[in-house]
Amino acid sequence: MTASSTLTARPVVASLKGVVRAPGDKSMSHRSLIFGGMAEGVTEIEGLLEGDDILATARAVEAFGAKVERLGEGRWRVTGQGGFTTPEAVIDCGNAGTGVRLLMGAAAGYELTAVFDGDASLRKRPMKRVTGPLADMGARFDWNAAEDRVPLTLHGGNLGGVEYVQTVASAQIKSAILLAGLNATGETVVVEPEKSRDHTERMLRAFCAAVDVTEEGEGWRIRLTGGQKLSGTHVAVPGDPSSAAFPLAAALIVPGSEVTVEGVMLNPQRTGLFDTWIEMGADLTITNRRVSGGEDVGDITARHSALKGVVVPEDRAASMIDEYPILSAVAAYAEGRTVMRGIGEMRVKESDRIALMVAGLSACGVAVEEEAEGFIVTGGPVKGGATVATAHDHRIAMSHLVLGLAAEQPVSVLDPEMIATSFPGFVDMMNGLGGDIGSDAA
Numbered sequence: 001m002t003a004s005s006t007l008t009a010r011p012v013v014a015s016l017k018g019v020v021r022a023p024g025d026k027s028m029s030h031r032s033l034i035f036g037g038m039a040e041g042v043t044e045i046e047g048l049l050e051g052d053d054i055l056a057t058a059r060a061v062e063a064f065g066a067k068v069e070r071l072g073e074g075r076w077r078v079t080g081q082g083g084f085t086t087p088e089a090v091i092d093c094g095n096a097g098t099g100v101r102l103l104m105g106a107a108a109g110y111e112l113t114a115v116f117d118g119d120a121s122l123r124k125r126p127m128k129r130v131t132g133p134l135a136d137m138g139a140r141f142d143w144n145a146a147e148d149r150v151p152l153t154l155h156g157g158n159l160g161g162v163e164y165v166q167t168v169a170s171a172q173i174k175s176a177i178l179l180a181g182l183n184a185t186g187e188t189v190v191v192e193p194e195k196s197r198d199h200t201e202r203m204l205r206a207f208c209a210a211v212d213v214t215e216e217g218e219g220w221r222i223r224l225t226g227g228q229k230l231s232g233t234h235v236a237v238p239g240d241p242s243s244a245a246f247p248l249a250a251a252l253i254v255p256g257s258e259v260t261v262e263g264v265m266l267n268p269q270r271t272g273l274f275d276t277w278i279e280m281g282a283d284l285t286i287t288n289r290r291v292s293g294g295e296d297v298g299d300i301t302a303r304h305s306a307l308k309g310v311v312v313p314e315d316r317a318a319s320m321i322d323e324y325p326i327l328s329a330v331a332a333y334a335e336g337r338t339v340m341r342g343i344g345e346m347r348v349k350e351s352d353r354i355a356l357m358v359a360g361l362s363a364c365g366v367a368v369e370e371e372a373e374g375f376i377v378t379g380g381p382v383k384g385g386a387t388v389a390t391a392h393d394h395r396i397a398m399s400h401l402v403l404g405l406a407a408e409q410p411v412s413v414l415d416p417e418m419i420a421t422s423f424p425g426f427v428d429m430m431n432g433l434g435g436d437i438g439s440d441a442a
C-alpha cells in the first residue's frame, strides 16, 4: 500500500455477524519487550501484537543489547543481559509515543548514549513531559532538531530518585519515571491525582520487582526503590480493548448485527468506552470473565442497539483516551448529543484527534461542535459520501471506516497504511464479519 492510498467502507447491506479474537494489547506488548530487554534471563511472550509500533520496539530492545527472537505467530523470546548498552544506530521508534517514551525512561537508568527518533507524526509530539522528570533524576538530553521533539540524544546513568506529581493522567510519563527509577539511587515516587493505566506496575511485579501502590484521593501514589533487578518471566498478552472497540462499534451501528470479540482485556483503567456505551443503551454483554497474564479478561458481545447521546464524565477520560474517535463515530448514530470534554490530550496524539474527527464527521454530514478541550456530536442520519484526511493516524482511519459501514454513502479514508501500527488484521477481520472495506481498485 502506498502512502497516498485510499480505503473505502461501503454501507453493509445485510448485517455483521461472527466471533473474532482481538489482537494483542499494544500497551502490554511494548512493556513485555522492554521489561524483557532490561531483565536478566529469558522472557517468553505469547499473544504479542505484531503491529508496526511493536516491531519498532522489538528492534530497539535488540539494539540496546538483548536477544529478540520470533518463535511463531505472537510468540516471542527476549533474552536480556540485565541492562541496556549503547546502541550502534539511531533508535527509530516509528509512530509510537509509547515506545519512545518508555524506552527513554528505561534507557535513562543505564550509562549509555542513545539517539531517539521517529516518523513525521512522532516528530511533532511533545517529549519534555518525559525528558523533564528524567532530567530531574540526572539524565541529560540534547535536542537534535527542535526543543521538546525527537530526534534527541539521551545521556543516561547515575540517576537519583524523585517524587513526581503528574499534571496529566499519563501512563507513558508514569512508566518512563518508574523504569528509570529501577536504576536510580533511593526511592522514586509518582503521584497521580487521576489514575492512568497500571500495566507497568502490574508487569513490574511479574518481573519480580517490588512496587508499592496506595490509593491517594482519586488517584494513586506509586513507589519503588532503586537498584532492583528484573528477572525474565512468561507474559501472556490479552486482547486489546482499544482494538476490540472497532468490530464492537460496527455491530452497535449496523442493523441486525451481533459480534463477539473474545479475550478482551478488562483492566478498569481501560474500559471507560464500554461503560459509556452501556450508558448510551448499548446491548453489550461480557461473559467468560477470567484472569490471564495478571489482567482481567472477558468475551464481549455487541448487538445492534438504539443508542442515546450522553455526557461522558470528564474523570473517565484517562480510561478511554484512545477511544474517543470511535466513540464519536458511534455517537453519530445515537439520538441526541454526546458531549466529550476534558480531553485536550487528544490533540497531542498521532494527530490532533479532535480536529481530525470534527473535520471527518462534518464531511460525512454529521453535526459536530469543536471546543478547545473537547467536542460534541449530535446524532442523525449519516450521509457519508466523503473522502476523509487521516493525517496518517490509525485510529482516525479505522473510526471513519466503521462510520462508513452504516452510512448512506461510502466513506473513504486517505493514507490508511498506519492501521498496521496497532491493528494489522483490521480490514480482514471487518470483512470476515460481513463488512465491505476495500481499496478503490479492488
Ligand SMILES: O=C(O)C1=C[C@@H](OP(=O)(O)O)[C@@H](O)[C@H](O)C1
Residues within 6 Å of the ligand: 026, 027, 028, 098, 169, 170, 171, 172, 173, 175, 197, 321, 322, 345
Ligand atoms: O502507556 C501506554 O501504553 C499508553 C498510554 C496512553 O498515552 P498517555 O500516557 O500519553 O496518556 C495512550 O494514549 C497510549 O495509546 C498508550
Ligand SMILES: C=C(OP(=O)(O)O)C(=O)O
Residues within 6 Å of the ligand: 026, 095, 096, 097, 098, 099, 322, 349, 350, 395, 422
Ligand atoms: C496514542 C496512541 O499510541 P502512542 O501514544 O503509543 O503513539 C494510540 O495508539 O492511540
